[in-house]
Amino acid sequence: MAKKLREFPKSVLSFRRFVRRNFLGSRRRPAASTATATGAAMPPADKLHDQTVMVDLESWLLRSPMSTFPYFMIIAVEAGSFLRGLLLLLMYPLLWLLLGHDMRLKAMVMVSFFGLREKEVVRIGKAVLPKLFLEEMAMEGLEVVRNAKKVVVVSAVFPRVMVDGFLKEYIGVNAVIGREVKVKAGRYVGLLVKDGGLVEGVMEEMKSGKGDVGAVGLAGAGSRMHHLFSRYCKETYAVCDADKKEWQPVPRDKYPKPLIFHDGRLAFKLTPFAAVAMYTYLPWGIFLAVFRSLAFGLLPYRVSVPLAAFTGMRSRLIAGPSCADGANNNNGGGGGRLYVCNHRTLLDPITVAAGLNKPVTAVTYSVSPVSELIAPIRTARLTRDRDEDRRRMEALLARGDLVVCPEGTTCREPYLLRFSPLFAELTGEVTPVALETRVDMFYGTSTMPAAKWLDPFYFMMNSRPEYRVEFLERVSTAPVDHGGDVMSTGHWHSINAANRVQRVLGEALAFELTEQTRKDKYKILAGNEGNVRT
Numbered sequence: 185m186a187k188k189l190r191e192f193p194k195s196v197l198s199f200r201r202f203v204r205r206n207f208l209g210s211r212r213r214p215a216a217s218t219a220t221a222t223g224a225a226m227p228p229a230d231k232l233h234d235q236t237v238m239v240d241l242e243s244w245l246l247r248s249p250m251s252t253f254p255y256f257m258i259i260a261v262e263a264g265s266f267l268r269g270l271l272l273l274l275m276y277p278l279l280w281l282l283l284g285h286d287m288r289l290k291a292m293v294m295v296s297f298f299g300l301r302e303k304e305v306v307r308i309g310k311a312v313l314p315k316l317f318l319e320e321m322a323m324e325g326l327e328v329v330r331n332a333k334k335v336v337v338v339s340a341v342f343p344r345v346m347v348d349g350f351l352k353e354y355i356g357v358n359a360v361i362g363r364e365v366k367v368k369a370g371r372y373v374g375l376l377v378k379d380g381g382l383v384e385g386v387m388e389e390m391k392s393g394k395g396d397v398g399a400v401g402l403a404g405a406g407s408r409m410h411h412l413f414s415r416y417c418k419e420t421y422a423v424c425d426a427d428k429k430e431w432q433p434v435p436r437d438k439y440p441k442p443l444i445f446h447d448g449r450l451a452f453k454l455t456p457f458a459a460v461a462m463y464t465y466l467p468w469g470i471f472l473a474v475f476r477s478l479a480f481g482l483l484p485y486r487v488s489v490p491l492a493a494f495t496g497m498r499s500r501l502i503a504g505p506s507c508a509d510g511a512n513n514n515n516g517g518g519g520g521r522l523y524v525c526n527h528r529t530l531l532d533p534i535t536v537a538a539g540l541n542k543p544v545t546a547v548t549y550s551v552s553p554v555s556e557l558i559a560p561i562r563t564a565r566l567t568r569d570r571d572e573d574r575r576r577m578e579a580l581l582a583r584g585d586l587v588v589c590p591e592g593t594t595c596r597e598p599y600l601l602r603f604s605p606l607f608a609e610l611t612g613e614v615t616p617v618a619l620e621t622r623v624d625m626f627y628g629t630s631t632m633p634a635a636k637w638l639d640p641f642y643f644m645m646n647s648r649p650e651y652r653v654e655f656l657e658r659v660s661t662a663p664v665d666h667g668g669d670v671m672s673t674g675h676w677h678s679i680n681a682a683n684r685v686q687r688v689l690g691e692a693l694a695f696e697l698t699e700q701t702r703k704d705k706y707k708i709l710a711g712n713e714g715n716v717r718t
Contacts, residue, residue, distance in 0.1 A: 227421045229331045236399040237332035241339040243404030244325040257454040259296040263308045298374030310349030311709040312448035317350040322431040447709045469645035476644040485538045502654040520585035525617035527589035529628040544585040552637035592702035594629040598695045608661040608681035618692040622650040631710040
């Protein structure tokens with residue numbers, strides 16, 4: 185012992201090596217698996233082929249230095265309520281001034297998670313947070329991960345439930361290790377397990393055989409993950425913030441999986457200053473929503489549209505048909521026109537009616553009864569029985585103009601879902617209507633049945649919501665002669681006609697066409713088929 189004390193290092197930097205050499209020698213790993221830090225910021229691609237790679241999420245997949253507040257704020261507001269989000273916002277300056285990084289994270293977990301249902305937080309992690317993480321993802325880090333055979337991502341900051349959906353669904357990683365939050369009776373207690381379960385998770389990954397003692401580690405220079413990976417990986421590549429200054433975001437068309445569906449009410453990143461602005465604006469936004477709703481519900485369109493524009497609600501009408509043209513029937517007899525539009529919000533048929541300046545009827549599947557009650561236009565509920573729905577739509581079309589949204593559900597992103605072909609069996613031609621919306625604060629759509637009746641109010645709570653309405657040239661839905669091809673006759677002709685209308689709308693909007701359906705959306709975002717009880 186005296187000899188060891190005489191060798192006590194004179195510099196602080198060598199103290200750790202002194203302790204390991206003289207007091208922790210029995211805990212060292214075998215030389216074959218001892219980690220070595222190369223000091224290189226970017227590993228060669230050929231070194232990662234057929235390798236297991238352990239990745240530090242915050243250092244290698246996300247671009248900017250981590251500010252965790254926006255992500256915990258999403259959990260507080262979307263899985264909890266605006267009141268919980270306000271509590272977190274009011275506490276955050278004190279947490280920042282009085283607590284260190286780790287204690288601040290624990291306090292934010294407590295405020296954001298306490299009492300929330302586990303299923304709801306899991307849903308937010310799959311349906312809301314991926315959009316934020318994808319927008320913050322680094323192209324350089326993604327390229328490195330793509331070269332690996334097996335990827336294990338470790339987060340030292342976020343609870344695993346917050347990043348699991350993003351990493352597995354959109355990046356395609358094999359395993360995710362993160363902090364674990366205690367759950368009792370299906371609800372979060374708000375406390376992290378000892379050490380967040382991080383070290384135990386890495387060790388368990390190795391013991392279970394899912395990891396590899398010869399793995400390559402990617403971590404932040406000098407970070408906790410750097411030291412942890414160095415104990416288990418044969419090589420560890422470290423990157424510092426200076427190296428990441430030139431890293432680029434991943435363009436939307438380069439996402440590993442297209443972001444077609446996402447949920448949540450908030451249309452912006454909730455930084456502390458943005459959150460303060462939102463809560464300051466919220467009372468005025470509620471007043472605007474009520475005022476605009478009353479205007480559209482009680483006043484004629486020639487009055488309500490200019491009045492809404494005075495409050496900041498913008499509408500752009502392009503190539504609108506005249507009332508006389510819109511009144512012409514489809515088949516030379518009595519009846520109305522069939523307007524086919526893509527689906528952005530529940531206000532779509534109302535916007536079409538305002539553009540036409542005449543009443544229309546809208547068919548619905550699973551909207552809230554409250555929405556049907558307060559709608560300023562006629563609505564008709566369908567049954568999802570094909571023959572019965574066709575009879576109902578034919579009867580409605582015989583009495584006047586009809587608006588249908590064949591996607592069956594709203595889609596926020598620049599994509600068109602697969603069109604249901606039933607509308608193409610009703611008439612010989614249809615009028616496509618291309619709709620586009622812009623919001624600055626709140627999304628006017630939701631997958632949760634209990635909150636769907638609030639969708640129009642959230643849209644009108646925005647300071648400057650915008651609707652762009654373009655009436656396109658009529659499209660024939662009659663069977664196309666392909667030299668006697670049976671695929672162009674019978675039921676197949678309506679499918680071909682629906683696809684034709686979808687392409688016309690996609691070209692007008694510059695949207696990408698997909699094969700995704702309404703059921704796909706609700707299964708991904710809500711775990712159900714989106715039906716509303718009546």
